[in-house]
Amino acid sequence: MDTTTLTKNTEAVSTQPVKVSARDVKVFYGAKRALHGVNVDVYKNEVLALIGPSGCGKSTFLRTLNRMNDTIDICRVEGKILLDGQDIYDPKLDVVQLRARVGMVFQKPNPFPKSIYDNIIYGPKLHGLATRKDEFDEIVERSLKRAGLWNEVKDRLQEPGTGLSGGQQQRLCIARAVAVSPEVILMDEPCSALDPIATAHIEELIDELRESFTIAIVTHNMQQAARVSQRTAFFHLGDLVEVGNTEEIFTNPRDERTQGYITGRYG
Amino acid sequence: MSATFTVGLLLLLSLIGYVMGRSRAVTVAGGSIATLHSVPNYYGSFVALWAGLPALVLVLVWMALRGPVMDWLVLDGLNAQQIESWARVMLPPNDLQNLLSNIADETAALTETHRQLLLINIKNLAAGQALYVNPAVVDAIQPAADHLRNLRGLSDWTLFGAVAALSGGALAFCWSRINPDFRARNNVERVVTWLLILSSTIAIFTTIGIVLSLLFESIRFFTKVPVTEFLFGLHWSPQTAIRADQVGSSGSFGAIPLFTGTMLVAVIAMVVAAPVGLMSAIYLSEYAPKRVRSLVKPVLEILAGVPTVVYGFFAILTVAPFIRDIGTAMGLNVSSQSALAAGVVMGVMIVPFVSSLADDVINAVPQALRDGSLGLGATKSETIKQVVLPAALPGIVGAMLLAASRAIGETMIVVMAAGLQANLTLNPLDSVTTVTVQIKSILVGDQEFDSAKTLSVFALGLVLFAVTLVLNVVALRIVQKYREKYD
Numbered sequence: 001m002d003t004t005t006l007t008k009n010t011e012a013v014s015t016q017p018v019k020v021s022a023r024d025v026k027v028f029y030g031a032k033r034a035l036h037g038v039n040v041d042v043y044k045n046e047v048l049a050l051i052g053p054s055g056c057g058k059s060t061f062l063r064t065l066n067r068m069n070d071t072i073d074i075c076r077v078e079g080k081i082l083l084d085g086q087d088i089y090d091p092k093l094d095v096v097q098l099r100a101r102v103g104m105v106f107q108k109p110n111p112f113p114k115s116i117y118d119n120i121i122y123g124p125k126l127h128g129l130a131t132r133k134d135e136f137d138e139i140v141e142r143s144l145k146r147a148g149l150w151n152e153v154k155d156r157l158q159e160p161g162t163g164l165s166g167g168q169q170q171r172l173c174i175a176r177a178v179a180v181s182p183e184v185i186l187m188d189e190p191c192s193a194l195d196p197i198a199t200a201h202i203e204e205l206i207d208e209l210r211e212s213f214t215i216a217i218v219t220h221n222m223q224q225a226a227r228v229s230q231r232t233a234f235f236h237l238g239d240l241v242e243v244g245n246t247e248e249i250f251t252n253p254r255d256e257r258t259q260g261y262i263t264g265r266y267g
Numbered sequence: 268m269s270a271t272f273t274v275g276l277l278l279l280l281s282l283i284g285y286v287m288g289r290s291r292a293v294t295v296a297g298g299s300i301a302t303l304h305s306v307p308n309y310y311g312s313f314v315a316l317w318a319g320l321p322a323l324v325l326v327l328v329w330m331a332l333r334g335p336v337m338d339w340l341v342l343d344g345l346n347a348q349q350i351e352s353w354a355r356v357m358l359p360p361n362d363l364q365n366l367l368s369n370i371a372d373e374t375a376a377l378t379e380t381h382r383q384l385l386l387i388n389i390k391n392l393a394a395g396q397a398l399y400v401n402p403a404v405v406d407a408i409q410p411a412a413d414h415l416r417n418l419r420g421l422s423d424w425t426l427f428g429a430v431a432a433l434s435g436g437a438l439a440f441c442w443s444r445i446n447p448d449f450r451a452r453n454n455v456e457r458v459v460t461w462l463l464i465l466s467s468t469i470a471i472f473t474t475i476g477i478v479l480s481l482l483f484e485s486i487r488f489f490t491k492v493p494v495t496e497f498l499f500g501l502h503w504s505p506q507t508a509i510r511a512d513q514v515g516s517s518g519s520f521g522a523i524p525l526f527t528g529t530m531l532v533a534v535i536a537m538v539v540a541a542p543v544g545l546m547s548a549i550y551l552s553e554y555a556p557k558r559v560r561s562l563v564k565p566v567l568e569i570l571a572g573v574p575t576v577v578y579g580f581f582a583i584l585t586v587a588p589f590i591r592d593i594g595t596a597m598g599l600n601v602s603s604q605s606a607l608a609a610g611v612v613m614g615v616m617i618v619p620f621v622s623s624l625a626d627d628v629i630n631a632v633p634q635a636l637r638d639g640s641l642g643l644g645a646t647k648s649e650t651i652k653q654v655v656l657p658a659a660l661p662g663i664v665g666a667m668l669l670a671a672s673r674a675i676g677e678t679m680i681v682v683m684a685a686g687l688q689a690n691l692t693l694n695p696l697d698s699v700t701t702v703t704v705q706i707k708s709i710l711v712g713d714q715e716f717d718s719a720k721t722l723s724v725f726a727l728g729l730v731l732f733a734v735t736l737v738l739n740v741v742a743l744r745i746v747q748k749y750r751e752k753y754d
Contacts, residue, residue: 066642068638068641068642071637071638071641073556073557096644096645096646097644098644099641099642099643099644100643100644103642103643104638104642106635106638106639106642108635110633110635110636110638110639111639112636112639112640112653112654112657112658113636113657113658114657122640122643122645122653123643123644123645126643126644126645126649127644173639176639176643177642177643180643180644
């Protein structure tokens with residue numbers, strides 16, 4: 001199983017260097033194994049979509065990439081995850097620094113109960129990326145512009161972020177993640193709580209962000225995976241079944257299970 | 268025929284009503300229960316409720332009115348001669364003179380106190396306790412006692428008859444109305460709804476009653492002592508002369524020293540409880556492993572269950588001497604009943620209160636916010652300081668206010684550990700007194716009810732009630748507003 005997935009991986013070659021590389025990643029919740037040895041590479045400046053039926057382990061895998069699983073007591077991770085060749089589960093590695101390099105956007109928009117401005121500068125302030133007011137102003141403007149939110153909120157930066165609409169909140173969260181200048185952005189079903197128009201907005205945004213960041217996105221929506229990603233990984237019952245160019249996965253899947261899922265036979 | 272028997276009859280009729288109603292429903296259904304509008308039990312309950320409740324109301328009303336009506340009838344039956352011979356023995360000379368001067372008016376001549384005394388004599392006699400050495404008294408009121416005994420018997424029998432008729436009649440009527448289309452379930456549920464409404468209003472009416480009694484007695488107090496003097500006066504010394512010829516202080520009712528004393532103790536308590544409670548809440552909800560949490564939280568809640576009187580003697584026997592010793596060693600003059608000792612112990616008492624409430628509030632902060640912060644590379648403590656606590660702040664403030672109102676109203680600890688002397692001071696090492704302590708010490712012991720001293724208790728109670736009410740309302744509003752945001 002492991003070797004076959006590896007060969008499939010290498011088939012989908014990108015011209016870009018590998019940014020994140022997972023080798024034989026196993027995740028346990030207590031005695032229960034949620035992931036059975038996942039091997040996958042994420043290339044620089046690409047969007048990798050993680051798809052699969054509920055409970056297949058795609059979100060779990062995503063959260064291992066910036067060690068968000070650390071917050072769950074009973075969760076244990078085995079295997080190696082390399083970020084630019086460096087093992088992120090190395091005990092010597094500072095998890096705080098890792099998360100500054102690998103940002104995350106969550107399923108439900110979760111702006112802090114602070115002003116829009118304070119939401120954006122939260123991360124930069126923690127990491128000392130700026131000290132002067134004009135530097136912060138610049139970060140806020142740049143991040144909000146990148147998230148396509150600047151024009152909508154530039155006159156009300158001091159209003160609470162929780163007062164925005166759902167789609168705006170999610171873009172605020174993306175802006176907040178972008179503000180720390182991470183290298184990788186993880187998105188866990190970022191559009192599942194949004195309406196179609198807000199979703200279209202975010203999908204466009206993801207495509208633009210690809211130029212500067214490496215993105216891994218978990219999604220339930222196969223059209224979305226097809227629209228935003230260059231490569232797609234299909235998970236099933238804790239196994240990474242297949243990974244390859246998105247077009248190929250959707251038009252010509254190798255595995256029967258992938259085919260069953262994308263044609264809607266189960267999921 | 269005692270009232271107990273009547274109530275027994277009522278219950279019995281209710282039970283019979285249930286059985287009869289149910290069986291009739293089954294009968295009219297003719298073998299197919301499904302044709303009934305409601306299941307048979309509802310028909311039984313319907314008959315039972317209507318057989319029981321109206322008659323029960325009758326019993327309660329009867330019981331409430333019986334006493335006053337019979338008193339009036341008995342006294343009305345006495346003639347002037349009987350009252351006079353009773354008064355000659357029982358009343359002091361001055362009162363007797365008063366009475367005799369307008370005895371022609373029979374009972375109207377009696378003052379309220381004398382009326383009560385006379386009634387007690389009659390009731391005792393009717394109960395067979397002939398305690399009076401003087402046969403003249405017995406002779407005078409014997410007819411009245413007999414009258415009372417007759418009235419009682421009559422009342423009981425009438426009630427029994429009325430209940431039997433009302434309950435039985437209702438039973439028969441409801442029973443006759445049962446047919447398959449009759450909506451027994453709706454009827455029963457409506458009655459039950461009214462019962463629920465009634466129960467919930469009892470608490471409300473009790474509160475209103477207490478507030479009104481506080482208010483009216485306070486108004487009486489304020490006719491004797493001006494409101495401004497009470498609220499803004501700086502001297503509290505409630506001793507008043509009981510008789511005109513008595514040498515004593517005239518009494519002064521400036522409550523500011525009590526208010527400052529109360530505030531001083533409450534503030535000390537909060538200074539202890541707020542940081543300790545909040546920090547233990549943060550530890551419990553954010554850092555503690557599950558096992559520690561499941562152990563520590565119940566223990567903290569046990570602390571909340573320690574009777575306040577136990578805290579009281581802990582304060583006076585352990586903490587107060589300890590503080591005084593330390594103070595003396597440092598060359599300070601510490602009162603043996605210092606505000607500090609009372610406040611510190613009270614603070615310990617409300618620690619579990621604060622920590623339990625704050626813990627709930629912190630736990631209610633959505634995990635998504637913590638994840639968001641951690642995902643941006645914040646450490647745990649940064650997340651707590653900058654995201655969790657600000658998000659929980661309204662709830663924490665609410666918890667603090669509730670704790671403060673608890674501290675202000677707390678009585679037992681300060682009664683034991685704080686002083687009685689109303690000193691106007693902010694020095695925590697001095698002895699101060701609190702509103703609750705004064706209320707307690709004024710009401711303990713014999714008092715004339717009309718005196719300004721006794722009535723001042725109601726004014727103090729009113730102020731206390733107003734302050735804690737405002738604190739509670741504000742706190743609950745804050746907590747509620749906060750909850751709406753995240754649910």
